Amino acid sequence: DQQVKQNSPSLSVQEGRISILNCDYTNSMFDYFLWYKKYPAEGPTFLISISSIKDKNEDGRFTVFLNKSAKHLSLHIVPSQPGDSAVYFCAASGSGSSNTGKLIFGQGTTLQVKP
Amino acid sequence: EAGVAQSPRYKIIEKRQSVAFWCNPISGHATLYWYQQILGQGPKLLIQFQNNGVVDDSQLPKDRFSAERLKGVDSTLKIQPAKLEDSAVYLCASSSTASGFFHYEQYFGPGTRLTVT
Numbered sequence: 506d507q508q509v510k511q512n513s514p515s516l517s518v519q520e521g522r523i524s525i526l527n528c529d530y531t532n533s534m535f536d537y538f539l540w541y542k543k544y545p546a547e548g549p550t551f552l553i554s555i556s557s558i559k560d561k562n563e564d565g566r567f568t569v570f571l572n573k574s575a576k577h578l579s580l581h582i583v584p585s586q587p588g589d590s591a592v593y594f595c596a597a598s599g600s601g602s603s604n605t606g607k608l609i610f611g612q613g614t615t616l617q618v619k620p
Numbered sequence: 621e622a623g624v625a626q627s628p629r630y631k632i633i634e635k636r637q638s639v640a641f642w643c644n645p646i647s648g649h650a651t652l653y654w655y656q657q658i659l660g661q662g663p664k665l666l667i668q669f670q671n672n673g674v675v676d677d678s679q680l681p682k683d684r685f686s687a688e689r690l691k692g693v694d695s696t697l698k699i700q701p702a703k704l705e706d707s708a709v710y711l712c713a714s715s716s717t718a719s720g721f722f723h724y725e726q727y728f729g730p731g732t733r734l735t736v737t
Binding site: 509511514537539541546547548549550551554594596598605606607608609610611612613 | 624651660661662663664665668675676711713715717724725726727728729730731
């Protein structure tokens with residue numbers, strides 16, 4: 506049962522254009538969402554997050570949008586740079602008294618930004 | 621601030637052999653996680669420690685996998701005996717805990733790539 510899904514295994518964009526990475530989830534108890542970036546032979550690094558009480562969070566070139574009714578979030582990168590080429594993972598976590606900080610990850614999307 | 625350290629970085633073993641991975645979390649981080657990442661998939665939590673106690677080991681194959689964090693700092697994950705399907709990257713992560721609440725942001729080590737032949 507895949508609770509967090511990234512349906513696009515790969516995405517290719519031109520440098521300077523917008524990159525949009527998508528993520529869907531099924532568990533309505535998730536209330537915190539994160540994006541991680543992973544380069545080859547390295548561990549994932551935290552990129553940006555959003556709480557379910559918000560619908561947008563922005564950090565420099567990176568913006569995450571959350572649509573709770575659709576159980577969908579997206580990561581926008583504007584403008585895209587060649588150094589952004591990596592695997593991006595969407596992750597979700599639960600809430601309330603059962604919160605243990607446990608993250609459920611999607612399968613990842615490989616972004617390639619062409620010069 | 622030093623990051624999460626893991627060793628070895630790579631390991632090749634034959635099926636039915638045993639293997640152990642080591643992790644040293646960021647100093648002061650009470651929570652430690654072990655994940656398994658199979659090629660083409662996202663990381664899957666195997667076990668979570670809070671200090672030296674287990675918080676969640678529901679997805680740990682306990683017939684062959686074991687983990688410990690005896691002094692609440694570094695941790696060891698062991699597989700015995702290994703199967704072909706254990707080939708994966710094993711990631712260790714840590715996070716801080718404040719006022720009894722778990723922080724969502726986790727810091728990952730570089731991982732250990734295990735190949736079982």
